[in-house]
Amino acid sequence: MIYSSELIKGTLKTIVLKLLADNKKMYGYEITQRVKELTLDKIQITEGALYPTLHALEADGLVTTETEFIGKRVRKYYSLSPSGKNKTKEKVSELADFIETMKFLLDIKTKTA
Amino acid sequence: MIYSSELIKGTLKTIVLKLLADNKKMYGYEITQRVKELTLDKIQITEGALYPTLHALEADGLVTTETEFIGKRVRKYYSLSPSGKNKTKEKVSELADFIETMKFLLDIKTKTA
């Protein structure tokens, strides 16, 4: 089972930030594979979604980059900046809060009014 | 605190279906107020988002409608059709599953590879 794409919308940035917070530095392809692996294939981040997101994070000063050569192939590592670390905390706690709210909403059985 | 709008994306249809499953029939304005109330103002569904969603659900045959007059004012009630009830179960369990996956992702502390 793969989640319908609407569900992923809005959580991608938070997922990426959280992964970077836990792993110091990661490169794009690695992020797609890690997410796929951690979610047992239920979330598959496409490159068309990931790269624009990473570039946006960089433009916002939330991540810094460094390129490395593996043989002749370029690899671009992303790391959280100080403001990126703060932003990660914000986004993660907002998402955690949102999850609690959604769990509550999904369990509603009767009218309250 | 109001959740950033990206977070709501993709969950609106599921929220509406779930509310209808629990309340037999509801009208648009009532849905906006109920969600606001149940989430302590953290989720505020705008009419510009809700009505197109309701119309789409109707076009997909997931809900049926009946109009009622309160004085001279029209009120349009929405109810789940049989296929809407099935769809609700699907969407709710998908979202519940997604929530578990997200909780897991947010708690990751170390690399697994």
Next chain:
DNA sequence: TCAGATACATTGGTTTCTTATGTATCCTTA
């Protein structure tokens, strides 16, 4: 040698929501 994996990236299109606007009725209060 050739398919599949690794690794970057962009473009065009769709979906979904936001903001703004429009119409109309009902109720409360100054």
Next chain:
DNA sequence: TAAGGATACATAAGAAACCAATGTATCTGA
């Protein structure tokens, strides 16, 4: 009795975020 706020429907234009497709290039194992 007039006005503001709540109730109640609806649409339209635009933005945001993602998907699908495509492109380039390198590396690896059978």
